[in-house]
Amino acid sequence: MTASVPFVYFDHNATTPVCSEVLEALPQLAQSWGNPSSIHWGGRQPKNILRDARKAVAAAIGASPLEIIFTSGGSEANNAIIKGVFESTKTRNHFMCSSVEHPSVMKTMLHLRELGALVDIIPVNRLGQIDLEFYKARLTEKTALVSVMLANNETGTIFPIHEMAELAHQKGALFHTDAVQAFGKIPLNLKELNVDFASFSAHKFYSVKGTGFIYSRKGSQFVPLIHGGGQERHRRGGTENVLGIGCLGVAAQKIGQVGERARVLGEMRDQMEKRILSEISEVTITAGESPRIANTSSLVLKGVDGETMLMALDLKGYAVSTGAACSSGNPEPSPVLLAMGLTRAEAQNSLRISLGWETTSEQIDGFIEALKVVVQRLRSLQSEEGENDHV
Template identity: 55%
Template sequence: MLASRVMTLEKTDFYPDLFSAGDKIYFDHNATAPLCRKIVSSAPELLEAFGNPSSIHQFGRRPKKIIRDARNQFAKFIDCHPLELIFTSGGSESNSLVLKSEFLRAKKAGIKNPHFVVSKIEHPASIKSIEQLKELGLKVSWIEVDRNGQVDFSQYQSLFQEPVHLVSCMLANNETGCILPIKEMCQFAKSQGAKFHTDAVQALGKMEFSLKELDVDYASFAGHKFYAMKGVGALFSKQGNVIENLISGGGQERSRRGGTENTLGIASMGIVAEFFPQQKSYIEYVRTLRDSLEEKLVSRISNLEILGRETNRVCNTSSVFIQGVDGESLLMNLDLAGIAVSTGAACSSGNPEPSPVLIAMGLSHAEAQSSMRVSLGWGSTMAEVDRFIEELEKVVIRLRAIKENGGEL
């Protein structure tokens, strides 16, 4: 039923008006999503409220209200109390803030070597924060994942042989879209007296979830991954938790994050949150497109594997391994045809090292280097899926022929 609706559906039938890629195909939504146009049409009025939200005169009251409204709207859709949100500059800051804050809390409580349990497939913002903290005495135990991007629960439980202060594990992986069993992992962590942080940056708008149900202590979000602006995000910090600020300042965000607020950015998160009541249908729509894309990939291209296909994944992501084809060459050839995909995390493109996430999942270096990530969005269409498959088929045939001829065409 939905599939036939999808075939005839125009992007604008029930979707928020997003910036489009024109006659090009943008299948890299996990790197960043196009902006919702309502943000642009609302911007002049929002920017007119130029006062400092901390000022108590009337110039401060308007931006203060804009921030309060956005906080309420965003909190409603992730199911938390508005004051449990700390607005930040994005996912990287939210992850760094919670990891460093919890380390400091543990140190202040007299723990010499605080012990964190962290998954091997976290975003570099988390992994690099952990590396910094290790130099200051942090002890880390790593959660392993298998080729389907899934956690082995008994390996996870075995990491609690000594007291754990904090667990950090993402809700959905940016490269494979695999969803991790956060509710169960969090329940276990709590039974062992540990706190739990989840990086939910890639989950929002791609799967339904409620923070209350997950029952985590902390969760990270980034505006630009769900059609709001870049350079803005949020950290959910459950009531009762204390955050040690990384940016000291004038007491903004209840002294948990100093600095005059990014009023327009924060407002953009509230504007997109208005569309979230419809997100169930967006998710179903995108999933139908993605599933159709994968069926076509498997039937039209030989020696191709979709990583984590049999597991629980967000609606939009396909991580594709194509034997005998170099991922970077694939990306460049598709780019010439006007199609944007990615070979891993966007922040590591141009880096010849294979994706650490794919390596953690057990792929060899050669396999990881023959992989690409296709990530669709609320504005993608079936016509784009079909054009993508046609172009990809041509590129794969060409690249395999070049390889067989020892690099000559």
């Protein structure tokens, strides 16, 4: 890459850069190397770090500090909640999740099916909207847990979690939401959301990788995934990642200003989509008409291979994605887009752009120009190939 190429990061749903507040706090936090479980002086400072982070996180999501359990990230949180409910329910053997969940929910649910649970996958339509009729019809007194994400990582669609949790509770079922992509993007109040469990991941909200947390509503039974010492009030064994949790707490404090940031980001995203639709032919926005988190845009650019587009944009300095980061390098089209009813070709022609707090309108302008060039070149190459095929 030449020095003149800008490094523009539009893949914030994969991970976010570490924010300046966290970078500033890091050296001081790293001094607290003691074990937070130690009774002596060495444990005091790390214990305080955990306490402050727990308070900050609880305040940011409208919960009580005792309702927070620190984990190694979103995948562990999802596994712990779902497997924990499976282990603790004696009379209920039915589980549900949407067809567009992150693999850490979907694969855990499929694992439960192998272990004998009845698992229903709730369909989602082309607009990214969940089939509520299917959901209502399948919910029964045998349903143990429903797990539906708050916001989708690929299209940004927001699901009606409050309404769905209410319906689950009417049948005596528990409700979990994977809030990994929602935290920091929409204002959150877990009490109002009415869920029993929620999952979060620090590296999606401008902190470091390897930490996350669970919201476990007061009074809900919680069976640990990791048995060990008495950490996290016996809900998650293992010496806490004090440095990571301290950073997570600092980033969570910043999340307070979500409203204004989301409004600005939403305007930039909408403006970007408008220009792309008017300046590039045969483009559609997946779930563009549905409620979405403000930073995400999932495009289908007809006839242009997503992976090729991604690589061409990378050469120009723009980091975007074709779907979930964990499946990049995998030639299979995104299971989420297929589950929404996009054809294989449409899913293969998809590009995900996810903006962040540091995104500027100049970066967006530069990106649109780069995208125009890339799409035009790839389409003309394709039509040349098509002509040659007939020779």
